[in-house]
Amino acid sequence: MNASTTEVVKYLFKIISDAQVQAYQALWDGLILFLSSNWLSVTGILLFLLVVSFIKAINGRWGMFGSIAYNYLYWGILFVSGLIFGPKIFANTYVDIVYFLLYLLCYWLVGRFLRKLRFN
DSSP states (O other), rough: OOOHHHHHHHHHHHHEEEEEEEEHHHHHHHHHHHHHHHHHHHHHHHHHHHHHHHHHHHTTOOOHHHHHHHHHHHHHHOOOOOHOOOOGGGGGHHHHHHHHHHHHHHHHHHHHHHHHHOOO
């Protein structure tokens, strides 16, 4: 492999990385625009789902409540981290390791929470 081929490969990786960052930025901007214009509806739907799942959990079917609690915790942490660090953090190569660790942490926390409530 000569020097010009190496430079072309590096340039292609840079283009792909920049495109990924721009795509995350565009998706993030769309999400923020949607949430800012529909915050009341989104909050109402999320609250409704939480209440329905809690009622099911009280009646012995805790699976929906556990799933809702996990998803709210996981995606809530990702949303807050996106607000703090910006959407460019999601284009980082090493963030997949953080996703996996966050998955494990949220799964463990929801399990402990369900055991405290004696649903599990």
